[in-house]
Amino acid sequence: MGLQILGTGRAVPSRCVTNDDLAKTVDTSDEWIATRTGIRQRYFCAEGETVAALSAEAARLALARAGLSAADVGLCVAATFTADHATPSLACEAHALLGLPESAPAFDVNAACTGFLTALETARCFLAASHLASPVALVIGAEAVSRVLDFADRSTCVLFGDGAGAAVVRLSDAHPYACRLGARGDVKLLHAGGAGSGDRFLHMDGREVFRFATDIIPRTIHAVLGDAGLSLDDVDLVVCHQANGRIIDHVVKKLGVPAGKFYKNMQRYANTSAASIPLALDELFETGTLRPGMRVVCVGFGAGLTWGGALVTI
Ligand code: UT7
Numbered sequence: 420m421g422l423q424i425l426g427t428g429r430a431v432p433s434r435c436v437t438n439d440d441l442a443k444t445v446d447t448s449d450e451w452i453a454t455r456t457g458i459r460q461r462y463f464c465a466e467g468e469t470v471a472a473l474s475a476e477a478a479r480l481a482l483a484r485a486g487l488s489a490a491d492v493g494l495c496v497a498a499t500f501t502a503d504h505a506t507p508s509l510a511c512e513a514h515a516l517l518g519l520p521e522s523a524p525a526f527d528v529n530a531a532c533t534g535f536l537t538a539l540e541t542a543r544c545f546l547a548a549s550h551l552a553s554p555v556a557l558v559i560g561a562e563a564v565s566r567v568l569d570f571a572d573r574s575t576c577v578l579f580g581d582g583a584g585a586a587v588v589r590l591s592d593a594h595p596y597a598c599r600l601g602a603r604g605d606v607k608l609l610h611a612g613g614a615g616s617g618d619r620f621l622h623m624d625g626r627e628v629f630r631f632a633t634d635i636i637p638r639t640i641h642a643v644l645g646d647a648g649l650s651l652d653d654v655d656l657v658v659c660h661q662a663n664g665r666i667i668d669h670v671v672k673k674l675g676v677p678a679g680k681f682y683k684n685m686q687r688y689a690n691t692s693a694a695s696i697p698l699a700l701d702e703l704f705e706t707g708t709l710r711p712g713m714r715v716v717c718v719g720f721g722a723g724l725t726w727g728g729a730l731v732t733i
Contacts, residue, residue, distance in 0.1 A: 420523065420547055420590045420591070420592060421590070421591050421592060421593065421595045421596040421732060422485075422539070422543050422588055422589075422591065422600070422731065423588060423589055423591035423593070423594040423732075424586050424587070424588055424594075424718065424729070424731065424733065425484075425485035425486075425487065425555070425587045425588060425589060425703075425706075426480075426481045426482060426483070426484030426485030426486070426487070426586070426588045426639060427480075427481050427484065427543070427584065427586045427587075427697060427700050427701040427704050428476070428477040428479065428480025428482075428483075428484065428584070428585045428630055428701055429477050429480070429582065429584045429585070429694075429697065429698045429701040430473045430474075430476035430477040430582065430583045430585065431461060431462040431473070431581070431582045431583075431688065431698075431701070432464040432465060432468045432478070432538070432563075432579075432581050432582070433462075433465055433468065434460075434462060434463050434464070434465045434483045435460055436460060436462070436463050437449070437459065437460045437675050438452045438458065438459055438460065438577070440452060441576070441577055443624045444570065445573050445575055445576060445577065445664055445669075447573045447577055447647075448472040451468055451621045453486045454478070454579045455663075455665065455684075455719045456577075456578060456663045456664060456665065456685065456686050456689075457663065457664025457665065457683060457686055457691075458577070458663075458664075458685050458686060458689045459686045459687070460686070460687060460688075461572060461579065461580030461581070461688055461689035461690070462580050462581050462688065463563075463565040463581055463692075464563045464565055464566070464581045466658070467474075467559055468563075469512075469563075469585065469593065470471075470499060470502055470509055470512075470561045470562065470563045470581075471502075471509060471512035471513055471516060471548065471596060472516065472560055472575045472703065473563075473582065473583035474497060474509060474512070474513040474516075474559045474561040474583045474586065475479050475513050475516035475517050476583065476585040476616040477561070477584055477585040477652075477697070477701075478513060478517055478557055478559060478585040479517065479522055479633070481523075481557070481585040481586055481587045481701075482517075482557070482587055482609050482700075484587075484704070485555075485587040487587060488556060489517045489518045489519050489520070489703055490513040490520055491519065491553055491555050492517075492519050492523050492525050492526055492553060492555055492556070492557045492587075493522070493546075493551035493553030493554060493556060494523055494525075494545050494546065494551055494553075494555075494557070494561070495510045495514050495517075495519055495523055495524070495525040495526075495556070495557045495559070496525075496526060496527075496528060496538040496541050496542045496545075496556065496557075496558050496562045496619075496663035497509040497510035497525075497527045497533065497537045497558075497559040497560075497561060497564055498515060498529070498530065498534025498537060498538040498539065498558075498559065498561075498693035499527060499529065499559075499560070499692075499693050500529050500531055500534070500559050500562070500611065500692065500693070500722070501529060501564055501566055501567060502530045502533070502567050502596075503563075503607055505614065508525065508526055508527040508536065509527050509559070509561060510526050510527050510559065511525045511701075512617040513525070513557075513559060517557075518550065519557075519613075519701075520552065522551075522552035522553075523551070523552065523553070523558070523597050524545075524551075524632045527566070528541055529725065530552075530600075530602075530719075530721070530725045530727070531576065531609070531658040531692060531693070531721035531722035531723055532660045532662065532690070532692045532693060532695065532719050532720060532721025532722065533686065533719035533720060533721050533723070533725040533726055534560055534691075534693030534719070534721075535558070535584070535611075535693050535696045535697050535716075535717075535719065535728045536598065536600065536696065536717060536719045536727040536729050537590070537599070537600055537727060538558045538559070538560065538693075539586070539729060540556035540598045540600060540727070540729065542556035542558050542588060543556075543580055543588070543590070543596070543598070544640060546588075546589065546590050550576045550599070551727065553590070554588060554589050554590065555589050556587070556588050556589070557585060557586075557587055558585065558586045558587075558588060558665050559581070559583065559584070559585045559696070559697075560584050560585075560692075560693035560694045560696065560697045560698075561584070561693065561694050562582065562583075562691055562692045562693055562694050563580070563581035563586075563655075564579040564580065564581060564621070564690070564691065564692055565579070565580070565581050566619075566671060567611040567612045567619055567620055568620065568621060569619045569620035569621070571661050572620070572622075573722060574623075574625060575621055575622070575623050575625075577689075578662070578663075578689060578690050579621070579689055579690045579691070579692070580586060580688050580689035580690065580691050580694075581691065581694075582688055582691040582694040582698055582700075583697075584694045584695075584697025584698040584699075584701055585692050585697060585701075586697055586700065589644055591718040592645050593649065593732075594730045594731075594732040594733075595714075595730070596623050596730060596731060596732065597647040597702060597729070597730040598643065598724075598728065598730070599642045599643050599646065599727060599728050599729075600726070600727040601635075601639075601725070601726050601727065602724065602725045602726075603723065603724045604723070604724075605723070606629055607624070607721075608623065608624045608631070608722075608724065609621075609623045609624070609628055609721065609722040609723075609724070610622055610630070610731055611722070613665060628662075629663070629665075629666060629722065632662065632663075632666045632720050633666055633670060633673070634723060635720050635724075636659060636666070636670045636718050636720060636726075637670055637673050637674055637726035638717060639718050639726055640657065640674070640716055640728055641719075641728065642728065642731050643716060643728040643729065644716065644729075644730065647730050649714070649730070650676060651676055651680075654680070654707070654714045654715070654716050654717075654730075655680075655713040655716060656680060656681075656703070656714075656715045656716050657680055657681045657682070657698045657715070657716045657717075658681075658682050658693050658696055658700060658703070658715055658716065658718070659681060659717075659718045659719075660696060660715070660718065660721065661683065661684055661685040661688065661689075661690060661691070661696075661698075661699060662683065662685070662690045662695075662720075662721075663690070664683055664685055664686075667683060669679050673677030682699055682703065682712065684699050684702055692721065695707070695719075696717050696719060700715075700717070700724040703715075709733045710723060710733060711733055712732070712733065713732070713733040714730060714731075714733075715730070715731045715732075715733060716728060716730050716731075717729045717731060
């Protein structure tokens with residue numbers, strides 16, 4: 420059984436921070452950040468702005484575009500590693516803000532930058548196997564990564580941003596779907612905060628993560644397409660996790676496909692972890708780039724290590 424995206428939405432905090440803004444307080448430059456990553460700006464939550472509120476804003480838009488209301492939601496799954504509280508979950512906080520029905524279970528998944536695809540696959544499995552009051556799931560990817568950034572560490576603080584994306588989905592035979600998820604416990608390469616660590620900041624071995632990403636993305640794309648019996652020629656667009664434009668350039672070269680097949684929007688948002696793929700999908704729907712029948716492969720990778728790919732039919 421396939422999966423149909425009925426509507427998407429996105430939300431970003433009010434505070435836009437350009438590379439030049441950052442260079443006023445961090446030993447960096449727009450030139451370094453832009454050439455090494457493709458990033459030009461990002462949004463950071465201001466005092467009082469919450470991941471839950473961003474999630475609810477993105478979800479309201481997704482529901483409106485799907486022509487549905489909160490009462491139609493049968494399940495809410497959120498992906499994040501920077502929720503406002505350790506508990507209740509972000510999904511429960513969004514549940515409250517949106518006024519979702521009590522019959523709709525709500526919970527978070529944490530798979531870092533692979534979070535949205537993990538949440539999407541979790542929702543699909545629930546829709547297929549659980550008794551839900553409504554066959555419609557709300558899937559959210561939302562982060563305030565700025566809360567765990569060390570602004571004394573220029574090698575990480577320039578790379579990330581905050582935001583939220585949401586999708587309303589249901590099972591559909593007319594929308595073929597395939598998904599592969601994987602993980603390898605390689606904690607030291609990329610980790611952040613948590614009650615047990617005594618250090619709330621994000622730490623990353625950028626070069627090793629770069630190597631990992633450029634290896635796992637092509638393999639994941641081939642695995643998902645193999646499951647679906649398709650080749651890259653059959654795919655209209657690839658939406659990679661938006662960590663670094665150079666990672667995408669390497670993958671494009673490795674796969675020998677036209678660069679235009681891989682969407683890029685890190686210049687506007689930087690790396691928003693679990694929010695990056697739904698933010699990109701929402702831009703693509705909004706601009707009319709995604710049309711019925713198109714095949715899109717989404718690929719995520721991140722802390723864990725985790726990775727995943729999903730073939731989605733529009
Ligand atoms: O969702 C999580 C996934 N994360 C990622 O995908 C990140 C993957 N990795 C990367 O994107 C890249 O490795 C980075 C963008 C993080 C770093 O790029 P790089 O080309 O690997 O740079 P580097 O770490 O090798 O550093 C090169 C130089 C160093 O200076 P020296 O030692 O050569 O003098 C750094 O100190 O660049 C320096 N540097 C900076 N300079 C200006 C590091 N950060 C900055 C900065 N501004 N912000």
